[in-house]
Amino acid sequence: MRRLDELAGGGAIVSAARMPPGQIHTALSTGDRRVQAIVHAAGHAFGLALASLINMLNPHAVRVAGGTLTYRGYWDTALEAAREHSLPELWHACTVTRIDHPEPVVARGAVRLATAMADGHAWVRQYL
Secondary structure, three states: OOOHHHHHOHHHHHHHHOOOHHHHHHHHHOOOHHHHHHHHHHHHHHHHHHHHHHHHHOOOEEEEOOHHHHOOOHHHHHHHHHHHHOOHHHHHOOEEEEOOOOHHHHHHHHHHHHHHHHOOOHHHHHHO
């Protein structure tokens, strides 16, 4: 049993490739097949997770952010795997997109958490 981050996260890719992110980007741009295979395997794992999310929760939208998405081939592989493994009706009812500038998303989440904490909402306790 492994966590998604251990299969599809940036740390997993860096560990498997045995090189820092900058070198991974360079290797991908020069067509290094070993590194491409690592990135595609991680993207495929992430796509399976997206498909599971879509199949179980039937969301109308999924927004994804993170530096791992910048690895050439990762996002396209993830989308293809998600499409292939999602129920067609649910896939077509859901919009899956990247958040290219995630900083405002993190800030909005922090504001939401602080506001909920100040208002005394019970769900905030899980983060204390």
